[in-house]
Amino acid sequence: DVKVTQSSRYLVKRTGEKVFLECVQDMDHENMFWYRQDPGLGLRLIYFSYDVKMKEKGDIPEGYSVSREKKERFSLILESASTNQTSMYLCASSVLAAQTYEQYFGPGTRLTVT
């Protein structure tokens, strides 16, 4: 079974803090993704990566950055957390293959910024 894990299930941070969300997958997947999930807004793509050290902006990259130094790990960084970044953050991974697109999600991190 594919396993995607995230470093925390719940996180509370203060405005202005630097926040790191970590995601690790154990299936040697090339692609990794970060989404945020808000009620009524669905899953919105923040950033994704298709290889080590490669990254591409999604639909809502403002206020976020990412790091992928190793294939199995993809980090989401909030340089200066703000209250409007309170949300559920979901990481996902998938194989980079023409016939396989399924994304496997982690359990999510519920981040509250106060």
Place this chain on the structure above:
Amino acid sequence: GENVEQHPSTLSVQEGDSAVIKCTYSDSASNYFPWYKQELGKRPQLIIDIRSNVGEKKDQRIAVTLNKTAKHFSLHITETQPEDSAVYFCAAAGRQAGTALIFGKGTTLSVSS
């Protein structure tokens, strides 16, 4: 970029009824359309998908249809059961090689017994 619209946002049915959720997409180059189910407190999981060279796909009680000309696709659930209650998301591969998915806003399906 790709934009995916999903309707309805909520859907309530009686057990045994059918449920239909519809999505439209904007990028005619999109070629992969999955559906994910997210139960309360759990992570989204793929339930069915369809590629642009296929018009319909069925897996037991669920089916997906695709109309490329009209740029819309639909999820059909027959003989609904209470365990079908969840949030359902459609998505489209909006970039090359299908690496990134653009999701709809979700449909909350409630099946009452």
